[in-house]
Amino acid sequence: MAKIRILPDALASQVAAGEVVERPAALVRELVENSLDAGARHIEVHAQRGGTALIRIVDDGSGMDREDAMLCLERHATSKIRTKEDLGAICTFGFRGEALPSIASVSRFRLATREKDALVGTEIEVNGGKLTVGPTARCRPLI
Numbered sequence: 001m002a003k004i005r006i007l008p009d010a011l012a013s014q015v016a017a018g019e020v021v022e023r024p025a026a027l028v029r030e031l032v033e034n035s036l037d038a039g040a041r042h043i044e045v046h047a048q049r050g051g052t053a054l055i056r057i058v059d060d061g062s063g064m065d066r067e068d069a070m071l072c073l074e075r076h077a078t079s080k081i082r083t084k085e086d087l088g089a090i091c092t093f094g095f096r097g098e099a100l101p102s103i104a105s106v107s108r109f110r111l112a113t114r115e116k117d118a119l120v121g122t123e124i125e126v127n128g129g130k131l132t133v134g135p136t137a138r139c140r141p142l143i
Helices: 009-020 024-037 066-071 084-089 099-105
Strands: 043-048 054-059 109-113 121-127 130-136
Touching: 024 043, 024 054, 024 099, 066 121, 099 109
Parallel strands: none
Antiparallel strands: 043 054, 109 121, 121 130
16 A cells, blocks of 8 residues: 555645744735735734734735736745746745745635725635635725
8 A cells, every 4th residue: 555645735735834834923924025025115914812813914015806816825826937047036025826825724814905906806715725705895005
């Protein structure tokens, strides 16, 4: 009988989450880096109980359309690299596409995003592996 197995995707994501999110501060770092990479000039970080009950990041970055919002939750989905040559020219904080799918795999996760000029954005919730997607107007610009 074989001893080596391929991990199911859900379990592999949770293992990756352990590498990406060792503690709440690591999660905040990952999300703030995403905000900075999206061109945010203002970033608000809200936490409850040291980040164990809630971590919320609100920024004024470029936002995403529905298609990109859905794709950002797939493992290794990234806007930063296309070819192996791009690996030597990375000028951003993150590029592997691991943070958001990893965080979503081990938490109750909500992403609300809207491109700057769009009237309606996209809200995605992931809870226990169940994905819910819909429109949202709740994204607000920061002053």
